[in-house]
Every structure is written in C-alpha cells, then in structure tokens.
Amino acid sequence: ETGVTQSPTHLIKTRGQQVTLRCSSQSGHNTVSWYQQALGQGPQFIFQYYREEENGRGNFPPRFSGLQFPNYSSELNVNALELDDSALYLCASSYQGLASTDTQYFGPGTRLTVL
Amino acid sequence: DAKTTQPNSMESNEEEPVHLPCNHSTISGTDYIHWYRQLPSQGPEYVIHGLTSNVNNRMASLAIAEDRKSSTLILHRATLRDAAVYYCILRSYGQNFVFGPGTRLSVLP
Numbered sequence: 001e002t003g004v005t006q007s008p009t010h011l012i013k014t015r016g017q018q019v020t021l022r023c024s025s026q027s028g029h030n031t032v033s034w035y036q037q038a039l040g041q042g043p044q045f046i047f048q049y050y051r052e053e054e055n056g057r058g059n060f061p062p063r064f065s066g067l068q069f070p071n072y073s074s075e076l077n078v079n080a081l082e083l084d085d086s087a088l089y090l091c092a093s094s095y096q097g098l099a100s101t102d103t104q105y106f107g108p109g110t111r112l113t114v115l
Numbered sequence: 116d117a118k119t120t121q122p123n124s125m126e127s128n129e130e131e132p133v134h135l136p137c138n139h140s141t142i143s144g145t146d147y148i149h150w151y152r153q154l155p156s157q158g159p160e161y162v163i164h165g166l167t168s169n170v171n172n173r174m175a176s177l178a179i180a181e182d183r184k185s186s187t188l189i190l191h192r193a194t195l196r197d198a199a200v201y202y203c204i205l206r207s208y209g210q211n212f213v214f215g216p217g218t219r220l221s222v223l224p
Contacts, residue, residue, distance in 0.1 A: 004158075033211060042202060042214030043159065056211055090158050092212075102208050103149075106158035 004093050004107035012113045013081050021076040021110045023091030030097070031055070032074040033104060034066060035090040043090055049074055050096060078112075086114045118142070119203045124219040127193045135188040135218055137203030142183050146205040149212070150177065150188045154199045159214075162188065162201075198222045 005024045013019050025032055031050045035043035045058035049068035063079040072093070078085055088111050092104040120138040127133040139148065147166050151159040163170055163177045165186075170177040176189040190197055202217040 035212075035214075042200075042216055043212070045211040045213065048211060058211065092158075096209060103161055103164060104212060105161060106151075109158045 004091060004105055006089075006091050006107040006110050008110060009108070010111045010113075012115065014115050015081055015083060017081050017114075018077065018079045019081060019112060021078075021089050021091075021112070023074045023076070023093075023107060025072045025074070025093035026105050029093035029095045029105075030072055031094045031102070032068055032072065033092045033094070034074070034076045035092065035106075036060070036085075037088040037090060037109070039087070046076070081114045083114050086112060088112075118146075118205045118213065119215055121201070121203050121215065121218045123216065124221065126221045126223060127190075127197075128223050129195060130192050133190040133193045133197070133220065133222075135190075135201050135203075135220065136185065137187070138185045139203070139205050140184045142205055143207070145207040147207070148177065148179060148183075148186050149204045149206055150175070151202045151204065151212075151214075152197075152199040153202070153217070154196075159202065160199075193220075193222045195222050195224060 007022045033048040034046040037043040046060050047057040048055045052068045065077045067075045088109040090109045092106045094102050094104040149164040150162040153159045165177045178187045200217040200219050
C-alpha cells in the first residue's frame, strides 16, 4: 500500500509569483485535505476535497485554491505569493464512507519559501 | 480554535513509560479523540484514536476518562525515536482537524 506523497519537497519562490503543489493520495482514499504549518506552530486547515468538490474551507483567502482529480490526487495553487505564505504545506488523505472513521494520513509536506 | 489543552513540553527517560495528558472539557458526543505526532521535518503521523473506550494498538494506548473530559496517551516504553510533538485533537466525522500547539516530548538516553 502506497502512502501519501507530495511534490516537490522544497520550493523557493519570490513575492507575487504563483505556485502549484501536488499530492498523491493513499491507495483507496477519496478525500484530500490541505494544511499550512508555519514554523513552530501546529498545522492550520486550508480546505478539503471530496469526490473532486471542495468540501470545507478554513480561514484562507481565495488566492489559495485547489483541485482534486478523478484518481483522487490533488493540487494546491497559491497566487500572488506573500512572504507570510512561507510554510510547510501538508496534504492528508482519508476515506469517507460507510463504516469509516475518516482517519487522515499525512504526507511529508512541501517546504515553500517566499523571498 | 483548538478544543484541547496539553502541557507545552514533557521529558521522559528512554525505556520508561510516558503518559501524555489531554484535557477536553467541552467535548461533544460525536467527537472522537485523535492523537497524532510529528517528528522533526516530517508530516504528522497518526498514532491512535478513540470515542469512549480505551484503545490499544502497536504504537500506544489511549485511556479515556469515564466522563470523556480528559484522556491520556500512553507510550509503554519510550525510545529516542518517540521524541516528537504530540497533538491531541477532537474531531467529529467529516470535520477538519484543528491542531493546537501540542506537547513537545523529549526522550533522554
């Protein structure tokens, strides 16, 4: 069984640029959630995708957007990057369905640095 | 906002048991208690979760108070690899996780 994978591992961008981060879900999972983790803090929920539709969103502006594909992989897009967007971006996959406890399994994260 | 309270940090000696407490006095009937840990430079790792009864798995045990207002994660024999930030999270099915600052566990050789 393949776990959650994310790419790239590290990324450096400049302010105002756009970035796309990718996530491959664990086999059999149909739900993907994205989190932002600033240095020294716990992860903060950005949004969740279930069956290719956004299924909940945290307190993040619209320049944070996402996609989920038919194979349940996912992308996080951030436009007009700001210095405060520098963080570890985490993807978590889970299975939502009957007899499921919807436990989320996290990937290793993408470290984004905005200069 | 996080609905749990955990100590900022704890220390343990290697090969000794560790009891990590979590208070959640406002827990609702549909909230599961989840524990995750995060090793340096890694994503959070699922440890264990429960609803009402105590739970055991290969990693740890979860002891839940009868009134469900507190719980304790038990590592039976701490190893150096167990040094991490441990998060206690309340979550109902389908809801997102709200992480607090967690407990930073140091394991001394």
